[in-house]
């Protein structure tokens with residue numbers, strides 16, 4: 368077996384970079400022509416968790432169709448919203464200490480009761496998702 372020369376090593380690195388570059392270009396093209404078959408908004412209710420797995424003051428971010436949803440156990444009950452900020456689509460999060468939904472990208476704040484904008488640049492509130500509890504399990508969306 369012949370030893371690997373410097374030229375062999377450089378050629379191997381070049382081929383690796385070429386394959387990586389082609390994959391980086393091909394991935395989005397394939398995704399465009401063969402989009403995910405996930406629904407934009409699920410037509411059926413989506414299970415979040417059991418009621419005791421979401422104690423007061425806590426939140427969960429779950430997959431909801433193509434986008435994440437934020438489910439919060441607020442002092443006034445369970446609330447769910449699209450977790451995609453209406454400004455530039457960053458993912459929002461629940462800040463229990465402040466009692467607000469926060470977008471870290473540009474300091475946007477939303478009301479956990481109805482999703483309306485409290486501060487920052489978001490042009491509109493977060494879309495509300497209906498919440499239902501059935502048999503001690505929390506569901507969002509659809510009609511449970």
Ligand code: FES
Pocket residue numbers: 452453454455456457470471472473474475487488489
């Ligand atoms: S993306 Fe959320 S405030 Fe800008």
